[in-house]
Amino acid sequence: MNKTDAVPARHPDGVPVRVAEDIIAAGAFVSAKGWTPATAGNLSARVDGGAMAITASGVDKGSLRSPDVLLFDLAAGKVLGGLAASAETALHVERYTADAAVGAVVHVHARNATVLSMVDASHEIRLEGYELLKALDGIRTHETGVAVPVFANTQDMDALARDVRARLADAGPRFGYLLAGHGLYAWGRTMADALRHTEALEFLLGCELERRKVMR
Numbered sequence: 001m002n003k004t005d006a007v008p009a010r011h012p013d014g015v016p017v018r019v020a021e022d023i024i025a026a027g028a029f030v031s032a033k034g035w036t037p038a039t040a041g042n043l044s045a046r047v048d049g050g051a052m053a054i055t056a057s058g059v060d061k062g063s064l065r066s067p068d069v070l071l072f073d074l075a076a077g078k079v080l081g082g083l084a085a086s087a088e089t090a091l092h093v094e095r096y097t098a099d100a101a102v103g104a105v106v107h108v109h110a111r112n113a114t115v116l117s118m119v120d121a122s123h124e125i126r127l128e129g130y131e132l133l134k135a136l137d138g139i140r141t142h143e144t145g146v147a148v149p150v151f152a153n154t155q156d157m158d159a160l161a162r163d164v165r166a167r168l169a170d171a172g173p174r175f176g177y178l179l180a181g182h183g184l185y186a187w188g189r190t191m192a193d194a195l196r197h198t199e200a201l202e203f204l205l206g207c208e209l210e211r212r213k214v215m216r
């Protein structure tokens with residue numbers, strides 16, 4: 001065994017080093033994009049053994065450190081030691097427990113997503129005909145449409161998580177949803193997929209916002 005093999009694969013709080021590094025890098029990315037103003041937003045990734053790693057409450061996503069990434073037991077519904085998890089933890093738990101293919105969840109307060117969710121706070125926003133739809137998993141052509149559900153914002157995250165689960169259960173492929181006046185949730189098999197979906201949806205929602213301005 002050489003010295004590298006002796007490096008522990010997990011931090012003392014149980015978050016695998018690779019997962020913590022993924023989340024820290026993702027935080028730097030979303031922060032640099034301006035999507036997490038004033039410590040908003042949160043990031044998580046599935047951890048083997050029925051857990052997720054999620055960012056602590058109230059930390060700047062652009063300067064995350066390992067202790068800011070908490071291990072959360074999905075079955076027990078609680079953080080395993082350490083700081084308080086994000087206020088929106090229930091929405092992350094919902095994605096991991098609803099869909100075994102979800103490996104990472106990204107939540108941002110991005111401007112286009114937030115504005116369009118207020119302009120059109122109806123049932124859902126349809127994105128159709130855009131080339132960048134191909135950035136979403138499994139989509140191969142612009143000749144398609146993707147629905148982005150919109151939910152009324154609330155501070156009751158448990159009730160909201162139940163609404164999300166009920167509405168997404170029988171839906172076709174979904175890559176993200178909006179909370180009105182609040183922001184975007186997106187997910188994917190890996191953190192890279194979740195970030196790509198976040199970036200694509202924020203861009204597409206921006207296009208849709210501009211299109212509505214000029215085509216009224």
Ligand SMILES: [Zn+2]
Nearest residue numbers: 041088107183
């Ligand atoms: Zn939020």
